[in-house]
Each structure stands twice: as C-alpha cells, then as structure tokens.
Amino acid sequence: MKGTYLGEFEEVVLLAVAIRTGDAYGAAVVNEIEQQLGRAVNLGAVHTALHRLEEKGLVKSELGGVTAERGGRRKRLYVVTVLGRRALEEVRQLRNQMWNTIPNIAWS
Amino acid sequence: MNQSQPNREKLPRWATWMLRRVCADHLLDEFEDDLNELFQQRVELLGVRKARLRYIRDVASLIRPSLMKQKTNQYPNPSHTDMLQNYLKIAWRNLRKNRAYAFINITGLALGIGCALLIFALVRFHYQTDRQHHNYERIYQFTSRFASPNGDFNIQGIPYPFGQAVRNDYPGIERIAMLEEWYSPLVAVPVANQADKKIKDKSHNGAFVEPAYFQIFDYTWLAGGPQDLSQPGTVVMSAEMARKCFGTTTNVIGRIVRLDARIQARIVGVFADYRDDTDLAYSIMASWSSLKEQMNVRPEDQPFDNTNGSTHCYALFNENFTAADWNQQLLSFVRKNNPKKVKATSYPAIPFSTMHLSPEYGGVSKGLLLSLMLIGLLLIGTASINFVNLATAQALNRAREVGVRKVLGSTKAQLFWQFMGETTVIVLVAVVLAVGIFRYGQTLAQTYLHGPFRFTFYFSSSVLGWMALLVVAVILLAGLYPALVVAGLRPVMALAGRLTTRQAGGFSLRRGLIVTQFAISQMLIIGLIVVANQLSYVQTKDLGFKKDAILTVSLPNLPAQDISKMRTFRNLATALPDVSQMSYSMGGPPQSGMSSQTMVRFDSRPNEEPYNPQQTWIDADYVGLYGLKLVAGRTLQPSDTAREALINETFMHRLGFTQPEDVVGKLLYKRDLAPMEIVGVLKDYNQSNLKERISPLFLTTLATGFYSASIQLRSNNYSRALTQLEKAYNQVYTDNFFEPSFVDDQIQQAYQQEQTMGSLINFFTGIALLIGCMGLYGLVLFMVVQRTKEVGVRKVLGASVTSILWMFSWEFIRLVGIAFVVSAPVAWWVMNNWLANFEYKISISPTIFVGALLATVVVALLTVSFQSVKAALMNPVKSLRSE
Numbered sequence: 001m002k003g004t005y006l007g008e009f010e011e012v013v014l015l016a017v018a019i020r021t022g023d024a025y026g027a028a029v030v031n032e033i034e035q036q037l038g039r040a041v042n043l044g045a046v047h048t049a050l051h052r053l054e055e056k057g058l059v060k061s062e063l064g065g066v067t068a069e070r071g072g073r074r075k076r077l078y079v080v081t082v083l084g085r086r087a088l089e090e091v092r093q094l095r096n097q098m099w100n101t102i103p104n105i106a107w108s
Numbered sequence: 109m110n111q112s113q114p115n116r117e118k119l120p121r122w123a124t125w126m127l128r129r130v131c132a133d134h135l136l137d138e139f140e141d142d143l144n145e146l147f148q149q150r151v152e153l154l155g156v157r158k159a160r161l162r163y164i165r166d167v168a169s170l171i172r173p174s175l176m177k178q179k180t181n182q183y184p185n186p187s188h189t190d191m192l193q194n195y196l197k198i199a200w201r202n203l204r205k206n207r208a209y210a211f212i213n214i215t216g217l218a219l220g221i222g223c224a225l226l227i228f229a230l231v232r233f234h235y236q237t238d239r240q241h242h243n244y245e246r247i248y249q250f251t252s253r254f255a256s257p258n259g260d261f262n263i264q265g266i267p268y269p270f271g272q273a274v275r276n277d278y279p280g281i282e283r284i285a286m287l288e289e290w291y292s293p294l295v296a297v298p299v300a301n302q303a304d305k306k307i308k309d310k311s312h313n314g315a316f317v318e319p320a321y322f323q324i325f326d327y328t329w330l331a332g333g334p335q336d337l338s339q340p341g342t343v344v345m346s347a348e349m350a351r352k353c354f355g356t357t358t359n360v361i362g363r364i365v366r367l368d369a370r371i372q373a374r375i376v377g378v379f380a381d382y383r384d385d386t387d388l389a390y391s392i393m394a395s396w397s398s399l400k401e402q403m404n405v406r407p408e409d410q411p412f413d414n415t416n417g418s419t420h421c422y423a424l425f426n427e428n429f430t431a432a433d434w435n436q437q438l439l440s441f442v443r444k445n446n447p448k449k450v451k452a453t454s455y456p457a458i459p460f461s462t463m464h465l466s467p468e469y470g471g472v473s474k475g476l477l478l479s480l481m482l483i484g485l486l487l488i489g490t491a492s493i494n495f496v497n498l499a500t501a502q503a504l505n506r507a508r509e510v511g512v513r514k515v516l517g518s519t520k521a522q523l524f525w526q527f528m529g530e531t532t533v534i535v536l537v538a539v540v541l542a543v544g545i546f547r548y549g550q551t552l553a554q555t556y557l558h559g560p561f562r563f564t565f566y567f568s569s570s571v572l573g574w575m576a577l578l579v580v581a582v583i584l585l586a587g588l589y590p591a592l593v594v595a596g597l598r599p600v601m602a603l604a605g606r607l608t609t610r611q612a613g614g615f616s617l618r619r620g621l622i623v624t625q626f627a628i629s630q631m632l633i634i635g636l637i638v639v640a641n642q643l644s645y646v647q648t649k650d651l652g653f654k655k656d657a658i659l660t661v662s663l664p665n666l667p668a669q670d671i672s673k674m675r676t677f678r679n680l681a682t683a684l685p686d687v688s689q690m691s692y693s694m695g696g697p698p699q700s701g702m703s704s705q706t707m708v709r710f711d712s713r714p715n716e717e718p719y720n721p722q723q724t725w726i727d728a729d730y731v732g733l734y735g736l737k738l739v740a741g742r743t744l745q746p747s748d749t750a751r752e753a754l755i756n757e758t759f760m761h762r763l764g765f766t767q768p769e770d771v772v773g774k775l776l777y778k779r780d781l782a783p784m785e786i787v788g789v790l791k792d793y794n795q796s797n798l799k800e801r802i803s804p805l806f807l808t809t810l811a812t813g814f815y816s817a818s819i820q821l822r823s824n825n826y827s828r829a830l831t832q833l834e835k836a837y838n839q840v841y842t843d844n845f846f847e848p849s850f851v852d853d854q855i856q857q858a859y860q861q862e863q864t865m866g867s868l869i870n871f872f873t874g875i876a877l878l879i880g881c882m883g884l885y886g887l888v889l890f891m892v893v894q895r896t897k898e899v900g901v902r903k904v905l906g907a908s909v910t911s912i913l914w915m916f917s918w919e920f921i922r923l924v925g926i927a928f929v930v931s932a933p934v935a936w937w938v939m940n941n942w943l944a945n946f947e948y949k950i951s952i953s954p955t956i957f958v959g960a961l962l963a964t965v966v967v968a969l970l971t972v973s974f975q976s977v978k979a980a981l982m983n984p985v986k987s988l989r990s991e
Contacts, residue, residue, distance in 0.1 A: 025142070026138060026139070026141075026142035027141075027142040027145040027146050027149075030142070030146060031146075031149070040162070042165060042166055042168075042169035043139070043142055043143060043146065043166040043169060043170060044166060044168070044169025044170040044171070044172060044175070045169055047135075047138075047139065047142075047170065047175065048172065048174055048175065051174060051175070052174075073137050073141060075138075075141070076138050
C-alpha cells in the first residue's frame with residue numbers, strides 16, 4: 001500500500017470511476033469529471049490515467065454487454081478494486097491528518 | 109439514435125485517420141467510440157465548431173507513446189522458419205513421387221543454365237582481353253587508313269619510320285613503341301658439340317620491339333629486364349620459351365640464341381608467362397634495332413609509303429591527350445612525312461581497348477558475341493518455359509494438398525513461398541549439375557575453339573556474381589507463375605476434386621509458351637541451315653584456280669632470296685616422282701592475300717594512277733600450276749627480274765579498257781622496277797577470302813621477292829612425298845625449317861570465324877531443341893495421364909488407335925504452325941543481315957524454311973507419339989475401372 005503513489009489527476013479519475021460505478025467507461029468518466037470539476041478534460045489524459053490505474057491494480061476492466069449505440073461493439077467498463085478503495089481512503093486520511101495539523105490560529 | 113447519423117459527417121475525418129494510423133489496435137475501437145459519443149454530446153451542447161475543436165484536442169491527447177504499444181500475444185508467435193521442415197519434407201516427397209517430371213525439370217534447367225554460363229563466360233573473356241594492363245585507358249594504337257573511291261581501307265600496319273617521326277614532336281604522347289610481328293621464328297639454341305637445338309612452333313610468335321613497349325604494357329620480369337633491349341642483338345623471352353630452350357628459367361640471362369638462322373641475340377630478360385586473354389602473345393621479342401639485319405636497312409630509313417600489315421605502333425597518351433587531339437594534328441603530320449599521299453593516306457589513333465572487338469583489324473566481331481548472348485538468353489528462356497509449363501500442369505496434382513492447407517489456415521503468401529521454395533530447391537540442384545556441365549563445356553571449348561575465338565576460363569569473383577544473378581533470375585522466371593497459380597486455387601473446388609485444367613493455370617498460357625519454345629527452336633534451326641549452306645558455298649565455290657593436292661612450303665625470310673638456292677631446290681624437287689609441277693611466288697596460292705599495295709604509272713600517262721593496285725611476284729610456272737585462265741595474251745616468260753607483267757580483269761577495267769587485247773603490249777611503270785610490258789590479262793580470281801571484292805592486281809617475275817614454293821603432287825601418297833621433299837629442302841636450306849601446308853586447308857582456315865560461329869550455333873541449337881523436346885515430352889506425359897478416362901471412353905465407343913494418336917498430335921501440330929508464322933520473318937530478317945557481310949553469298953531459298961518447319965513437326969510428332977502410342981494402346985477396361 002505504501003508503494004502505490006496516487007497522483008492528483010489519477011485520484012480524481014479514480015473517484016469518478018467510483019461515482020459512476022456500474023457504468024464507468026471512457027466517455028462517462030470524462031463527463032463526470034467535467035461536471036464535477038467544471039473544467040475541460042482531454043480524453044487522452046483520462047484514458048492514460050485509467051491505463052495506469054489498471055496497471056497499479058487500483059481498477060479493473062471488463063468488456064461489457066453489447067449495446068446498440070456503439071454499433072454492436074462492447075464498452076470497456078472500469079470498476080474500482082478493493083485495493084483502489086483502500087488507496088482512496090488512505091489518501092483521504094492523509095489529507096485529513098494534514099488538515100488537523102493546521103494550527104488553529106492560521107485559520108479561523 | 110438516428111440523430112447520430114447526420115452528425116457523423118461533421119467529424120473532422122483527418123483527425124480520425126491520424127488516430128487510426130497511430131493507435132494500438134486493441135484500444136482503437138474504444139477510443140473511437142468514446143470520441144464519437146463525446147462529439148455527439150458536445151454538438152448538442154456547444155455547437156458544431158466547438159465540438160470539432162474538442163474532438164481534435166482529444167485526438168491529440170490520445171497520441172502518446174503509452175497508448176501506442178501493441179498488445180503482445182499471450183501465445184507464442186510462430187516464426188517464419190517453423191514450417192520449413194514441413195515444406196522440405198513435402199517437396200522431397202513430391203520429387204520422388206513424380207520422378208520423370210523432376211528429372212525433366214532438373215536436366216532441362218541444368219542444361220540451360222550451364223550453357224548460358226558458358227556463353228556468358230565466353231563473351232566476358234573477349235570483353236576482358238588485355239584489360240589487365242594498368243594503363244589500359246590511355247593506350248592507343250596507330251593504324252593506317254587508305255582512302256579510295258570504293259571506301260576507306262583500314263589496316264593495323266604502320267610504316268617503319270613512324271615511331272621515330274612521332275617520338276619527339278608531340279608532348280601529348282607519353283610513350284610510343286613500334287612492334288613488328290614475326291610469325292613463328294626459328295629459334296636455334298647452340299648446344300656444345302652438337303647441332304643446334306631447333307625450336308619452331310606455329311603457336312609461338314615473336315616480335316621486334318622497342319623497349320618503350322614494356323612501359324606501355326604490363327609485363328612481370330622473372331629475370332633481367334627490357335632496359336638493354338635498345339641495343340641490337342638482344343632478345344627477351346617468356347618463361348615458357350626459356351624452358352623450351354634451356355629447360356630452366358634461371359641463369360638464362362646472357363646466353364645466346366640464333367633467330368631465323370641470321371640474327372645472333374643475347375638474352376637480356378625473361379618475363380612471366382602471360383595468360384590466354386591477351387592479343388599480344390609474343391613468346392620471344394628481339395630488339396627493334398635488330399630489324400636492320402633482317403631487312404638489310406635500318407627501319408628508320410625505310411620510306412613512308414611502304415606499309416607492312418604486321419608492323420604495329422602502340423602509344424601511351426597523356427591524361428589530357430585523346431585520339432581526337434591526335435587526329436587534328438594528323439594532316440600536318442602526313443604533310444611533313446608523306447607529302448605525296450596526303451589525300452589518300454592518314455594514320456588515325458584507335459583506342460587499344462577497341463582493337464580486340466574490331467573485325468576489320470582481325471578481332472572478334474561484336475555482332476557475333478551479341479548473337480551468342482542472345483542464344484544464351486533464349487536457352488534460359490526455353491528452360492524456364494519448360495518449368496512453367498510442367499509446374500502449372502502439375503498444379504492439379506497438388507490441389508488437394510493446397511485445399512487442406514488453406515482450410516487449416518495457411519495464407520496465400522505462405523503457399524506462394526512454399527512453392528517458390530520448391531522451385532528454389534529444384535533450381536539449386538540444377539545449378540549443381542550446371543556447374544558440372546560448365547566445366548565439361550570448358551574443356552570442349554579448349555579443344556575446338558582456336559585463334560581469335562579461343563576461350564580459356566579464368567575464375568574471378570564477378571563470375572560468382574553473375575551466377576548468383578542468373579540463379580535468382582531463373583528462380584523468379586520459372587517459379588513465379590506456377591506459385592501464383594497454386595496459391596490461388598480455390599479450396600472448396602480443390603477438395604472436391606472438381607478443378608479442371610482450365611482453372612489451374614490457363615491452357616492458353618501453356619499454349620503460348622509452347623508456341624514460344626517452338627518459335628525459338630525454329631529460328632535457331634533456320635539460322636543453322638543458312639550458316640551451314642553459306643559456309644559450304646564459300647568453301648566449294650570455284651575460286652578461279654586449282655587447289656587439290658597442292659602444297660606450299662615457305663622459303664627463308666630473307667630480304668632478298670637466294671636465286672641459286674632456289675634453282676637447286678627446284679631441281680631436286682621436280683626430280684621426285686611424286687611431284688608433277690613446282691612454282692615460286694611471293695605468297696603461295698592465289699587467295700592467300702599476300703600482296704602489297706603500290707602506285708603505278710601506265711603507258712604514256714604522265715601521272716600515277718589514282719588507285720592502289722596490288723602487286724605480287726610469281727614465276728613463269730605459276731599460271732600453269734594453279735590453272736589461272738588468260739583472257740588475252742600469254743603467260744610470263746621465265747625471268748629473275750621484272751620485265752613482263754600480267755594484270756587481272758579488274759585492273760584492266762580500272763585502267764579504262766574493255767577489250768583485253770587493247771591493253772596487251774602496253775608498258776607499266778613502278779618505282780624501283782624496270783618498265784614492264786603487259787603480256788597478258790588474267791581472268792579475275794579471288795585474291796582473298798570471299799568477303800572481299802577483287803582488287804586490281806598485276807603480277808611480275810621478281811625472283812628475289814619469292815617467299816613460297818608451290819608444289820603440285822602427283823600421287824595420293826602424301827607422306828612419302830613429304831618426307832622426300834623435307835630431305836631435299838633441308839639439303840638446300842640447312843638453317844631453315846620445313847613447313848608444308850596444303851592449299852585447301854589454308855582456304856578453310858580463312859573462314860575460321862564463320863566456322864566457329866557455325867559450330868557454336870549447331871551446338872546450342874541442339875541443346876535448345878533437346879530442352880524443348882524434354883519439356884514437350886513431360887507435357888504430353890501429363891496430358892496423357894489427365895485424359896486417361898477420356899481415351900478409355902473413346903476407345904469403348906469405337907475410336908481407332910490412329911484417331912487417338914491424331915487427337916494428341918493435332919494439338920501440337922497446330923502450335924508448331926503458329927510458331928512458324930512468328931519465327932520465319934524474324935529469322936529471315938536476321939539471316940539477311942548476316943549474309944550482307946559476304947560479298948559472295950547464297951540466296952535464302954524457301955526450301956530452307958520448309959525444311960525447318962518439317963524438322964520441328966517431325967521432332968514434335970516423335971516426342972508426342974512416344975507417350976500417346978502408349979495411351980492409345982491402353983486397355984480401356986483398366987482405365988475406366990479405377991474410379
């Protein structure tokens with residue numbers, strides 16, 4: 001767990017996949033991120049991130065069922081693995097830790 | 109989602125194209141789908157333009173290395189060589205199953221390739237002659253050109269004082285050397301207390317040469333060198349000659365030999381033996397200054413207008429000096445040295461590299477070499493055609509195998525290479541055989557090819573290169589089409605066994621190929637017949653003089669012949685019972701071409717005649733011995749000096765007379781001779797070979813100029829006559845060598861090049877025919893097997909044996925006819941061109957063509973009938989039963 005470093009964008013992508021569980025594919029993730037963050041995201045960046053996440057074992061992908069809209073081609077659906085979920089929680093925990101360490105005086 | 113349709117057109121297509129080119133295959137679909145979906149959404153939200161822009165940005169972002177990596181296969185990829193073992197096994201099995209077919213193919217290819225290699229080596233030999241001298245590009249030879257109203261007359265000969273005249277005046281000429289050829293000199297080696305050891309051989313030629321010659325041409329010296337060759341009485345020889353004389357090449361320097369019984373010479377150098385591919389084949393070379401003893405006058409003091417064909421002049425030009433530069437200065441040179449002949453004579457410089465291939469200077473004609481190359485290519489063509497025919501016919505037998513392979517997943521490319529591979533194996537085996545044939549042919553060539561046309565094989569790396577090129581070309585030519593045909597067989601039809609010959613390789617192509625083969629054979633046969641006819645014509649044509657049972661003996665090569673010795677020899681010879689007549693002359697038989705050109709004055713005309721008549725010396729018995737015919741006047745009276753002359757009809761016409769009686773009695777004037785009275789006019793006879801026209805000629809008695817004795821033998825017992833003559837000769841001419849030669853042999857030799865060409869064409873035509881027949885045989889064999897059932901049915905229905913034979917033969921006869929239509933005009937045109945070389949030629953009669961046609965028909969029928977007879981006699985029960 002300590003070995004898997006999660007980059008910022010990768011974290012965002014991972015979160016988007018988690019949000020869209022069950023229907024998380026390339027275009028859907030793009031839409032989700034754009035919706036949530038409110039800024040334009042390149043498809044290539046997303047796919048690269050998904051690729052890297054899959055390599056690290058934080059997501060896994062499967063070819064989904066046949067749908068009409070893609071001309072009979074199957075979508076590749078991504079799902080967050082247990083490892084991925086743990087990584088997300090760890091990051092969140094680390095952030096919270098840092099937040100808690102901020103002295104009260106600086107922020108009130 | 110029908111809305112997606114109209115929007116699809118607004119996609120920037122080029123971006124999609126780029127993506128497809130770059131992206132990994134397994135990811136491509138995903139990306140494209142995502143891109144399209146996003147595009148649709150954005151078109152509705154942001155409009156077309158913004159959607160397109162985002163599309164392009166997305167594509168750009170997808171082009172990155174991590175997404176370009178192709179997915180590696182889980183399963184190991186088969187390499188290209190994995191199937192090799194299987195292919196080889198199948199190829200071997202096939203060869204063993206169809207032995208006849210394999211044998212025909214391999215032998216045909218081996219013959220074709222072997223002969224092609226021979227021809228290429230022969231042609232290369234002639235193109236490489238004398239190329240080994242490192243100054244090759246800059247070496248030139250001076251020649252003499254005489255202009256006459258009939259055209260220019262070029263010879264290699266150069267006047268004796270030429271070298272001296274040129275030597276110092278022209279800075280562009282780096283080195284210049286004169287060389288006088290000396291045909292088979294008599295070399296006598298003094299042996300202590302015994303008679304001299306005499307060596308004389310037709311194959312050993314000598315020369316008188318200036319030392320600069322060795323700076324122009326490359327010679328390797330085993331001992332001594334050419335530096336001392338400027339002194340008179342010195343000689344250099346080849347290692348082989350030294351071994352013949354002394355048995356060794358060491359300690360030869362300083363020893364003495366006597367040349368032609370007159371010149372005493374000291375050996376100053378021994379050079380390494382030269383290879384066969386040179387035209388400068390002189391085993392022994394004496395110093396140029398020794399010529400003085402041969403001719404009794406220094407060469408430099410000889411006049412300029414006396415040109416001897418065996419005197420050559422070689423030069424090494426500077427880098428910047430070319431033949432054109434010399435030719436420009438030619439006019440002033442001739443004016444200075446030979447002022448009287450300025451109009452008619454010139455001495456152009458010819459690059460030495462062109463000499464060997466110029467027939468007018470005694471070299472090999474390029475046309476001949478080119479025709480041989482063509483024949484070589486034809487041979488390869490025939491052999492390849494054979495292969496293609498047989499292979500495509502055999503394709504049907506492999507159909508089932510091909511069908512199975514295709515079903516199991518073989519691609520067309522794999523099948524193609526499999527069959528190309530089989531072709532390669534067959535060709536390689538054939539090449540091994542071909543090398544054997546090549547070596548055999550080489551030894552044959554050594555025995556049968558002589559003179560300028562000789563051939564000796566020297567190995568060099570370019571030969572290997574040629575061979576590799578040839579092999580690759582044959583493999584491609586022969587293997588390409590059959591491999592394509594086989595790879596294209598349709599598996600369903602093949603497996604069901606329902607493929608017909610038409611689908612496998614187009615019968616019309618096979619027909620076309622057979623027609624080509626027949627056409628080639630017919631052209632070669634026609635060529636063969638024409639050449640053979642022309643040769644026999646020139647050899648049996650009545651040349652205008654007798655030639656049977658006459659032999660010539662050469663007299664010593666002296667500047668002035670000894671008259672009393674000649675008289676003695678004549679008395680001895682005519683006393684022999686086998687000798688009926690004898691005559692002395694300058695040059696032996698009338699067609700020897702031994703005469704020299706000169707200028708004369710006629711009668712009361714103040715100026716010399718504007719053309720150069722030939723002159724030759726004969727004695728009073730010459731006309732009688734050779735049976736020359738007089739059209740007017742009488743023959744010469746016996747005399748030792750020039751008093752009377754005979755002229756030939758051509759000369760008479762050139763003088764302007766039509767009636768021979770009008771010219772008899774007039775006087776002929778030539779410098780250095782007394783005025784001669786014309787006492788008779790001879791009917792024209794061929795003074796040289798039949799390629800040339802007859803020149804004007806006058807003959808007179810000048811006994812000191814005789815070099816040959818012509819002896820007519822009475823009986824058939826030549827050996828006895830020869831021994832007795834030899835004894836008589838050696839009695840009179842003790843220091844000379846008795847060298848007899850028969851006149852009809854000499855005539856034959858004049859056509860050596862044509863004869864060689866004739867035999868070469870014979871040989872290769874035979875081979876081409878053989879290859880063609882083998883191919884035909886194989887094809888018929890196949891056809892018979894194919895049509896076994898058809899023959900069986902026909903026989904059952906009552907066909908006779910002859911009708912079955914006819915069924916097979918008719919097909920081929922038709923093809924022969926078509927081939928003839930193609931080949932006859934081509935052959936006629938080519939042969940016409942060749943015959944134009946001859947002044948006296950046969951006309952190409954239609955019988956030659958008919959003969960060629962019949963020959964090919966007969967050969968084709970024989971080949972076909974061999975197998976078809978077997979088919980016709982087969983028991984129909986047997987052939988129909990095997991279902």
